[in-house]
Amino acid sequence: MAQTLTAKGRATKARIVEGAAEELRERGVAATTLDDIRSRTGTSKSQLFHYFPGGRDDLLLAVAQFEADRVLHDQQPHLGELDSWQSWQQWRDALVDRYESQGDQCPLGSLFLQVGRDRPGARAIVLELMRQWQEHLARGIRALQDGGLVSPELDPRKEAAALLAGIQGGVLIMMSTGNSAHLRAAVDTATAHLRASAADAQPRGRTDHRLAVP
Template identity: 40%
Template sequence: MKRTSQTPRLTARGAATRTRIVEAAANLMYIRGVNATTLDDVRAASGTSKSQLYHHFADKDALVRAVVGLWARRVLDREEQHLERLNSFSGLQRWRSVLVQLNSVQNGRYGCALGSMANEVADHDEEARAIVAAGFARWQQLIANGLRRMQENGKLKPDADADHLAIGLIAALQGGYLLTQTTRDMKPMEVALDMALSHIKAHLVE
């Protein structure tokens, strides 16, 4: 009989077990990758039995979707703290420095959690791809909204396309993450972000 993907109604204990499974899987999949992480790995890391895991997740795909959702929330919670009140170019520079510093702590290893998830699931699971896409759309919107506030306070030219500038900045960031992950050198991430910020700077009101 095919299992359903519906999440059962949970007791407090059941919810805690499910959370423990998802968090253990999220950490393993970020470090090892989705494909290299088995359900047995997750069971061992979360201290749960096979029956407990399958009570909450019909299969690995269902677990991966929960992991993608968790990483999207983690990334967006962090980004909202830095971008929700963004209204200046110096604010963008501070945001850039925070991301570089956070990535330098692990010497570029593992890259962006959301970008890494996208790379592994986008062509294999439409539901997981949609979760990642929504996460990136929200991230881009946070930047674009900050740029619009800069237009409202007279710091960014009114004819600057906030949405296009936000797309370019996100693309530069993700490319920087990937190259830094490959080279174990922070320079690609720094250069990519600085070039994208220079393009935005060209649209500032003098």
């Protein structure tokens, strides 16, 4: 590829990534060939390799990054303002809607299996996504704690980690079974847990140990 992309070049590259993402979502990673992507995006073989010198894997990685960005973006603005039970509920609904409408396609999951988790870039993408996602949740839990809606004795990071795991698993099960009940159960149970902690802690005298936040 060139060092400098012209406006046209950038547009083409973006078109390829977006088209590839669609194709991959529709047909699955294993079944999608470069020719499918080429024909869908109205490009030629040389363009594919021009913009993604590493070939197929390179392109898949770009799509993975594209999809990863979408994941958090689709949860906004709710994910960024989890400071009341109401906003919490709004976020939950947005999350469930997002994945239900996505159907049984999990571009990211497939992508990583195909590219290989060990490849330098792949693991970094998912790692960063999980980190940010969990950080958002943890921040929301802290906000609830500050508002006295959640017991200060809970460790926001641990609760966020558990909730994130529940979400991932819920989505995974939904992909496999077509049923979003587990996703809902995971989020709702976590919420109930947080709610109950407050009802639990407040009446009693609480020994409030501070929790370090990185």
